[in-house]
Amino acid sequence: MALGGDTQRRVGQLYLAFVRTRQGRAAEALDLLDNCRDVFRRTGQAWEQAASSLLSAWALIALGETARGKAACDEALRLLKPLGDQGPQPRRRHPRRTRTGPAKVCRRHHHLRRAADATHRLGFAAAEAHHLTNLGRAQEQDGDPSAAIATYAHAIETAHATGDLRTAALASARLGRTLRFADSIAARAAAGWSRQCLQGILFVLHTGIGWEDLPQELGFGSGMTCWRRLQRWTAAGVFDQVHQILLAKLNAANRIDWSRAAMDGSHIDAKKGVPQQAPRLSTAANPAPSTT
16 A cells, blocks of 8 residues: 555654653653554554554553553554454463573673663663663572662663653562562571570680680680670660560460579669668666767
């Protein structure tokens, strides 16, 4: 079918709208697509009409208008189905491999990094944010949370700069998951280190050695570190809390013989000392003079 000048201009606008979506300029892309979609409908260009609807869906979702985006996507699928074009159809997900070879991991990171750098040079900020989000996911899956956190933060910043709310939300969700995972690792590491310090404290108190004499080969850390941790925990009342918890658990299990309990006066507060007794009155008829 021969295309007139107006139709050719609309096809050019369709291609330009695609470029605008890659640049993250969703609002401009929508204006271009609205101008050309009616022309494609009148001229019977179903594929171009479907392409404009699909690009509109992307732009609308990027702007946070998910309901209109879904409607545009459904329209694109409706138009493409009679044409037999399976390009935009959802792809079947393959089972995820449990292991990835080092060479394949390196190639995947290199590919995603090159894609992000290339889109950055071209000014396709939305595509750059998308590639960065995928790169962060690859780094997360390969056990490098520090790199993933930095990459996700870059993706979020780039997506927000272009107004791409969809990619920003996806990268933010993945960043939150990575941070929770990293915090759990740090918490487990901190718990393990505190346990080692407690073992060092108990070893010193049991053997009576000096803090500086704590053997390093035991793996309990520095003796002075254990001493500082003991002072800190004591000031915070940690051992008093542990004592109360232990007594409560033993009492609940009927493991305390209260018939042998005794009260130690050294644990009873006597603030301001013992009250002074009033002076006794003399019963003598003539009190002796004072000699002091």
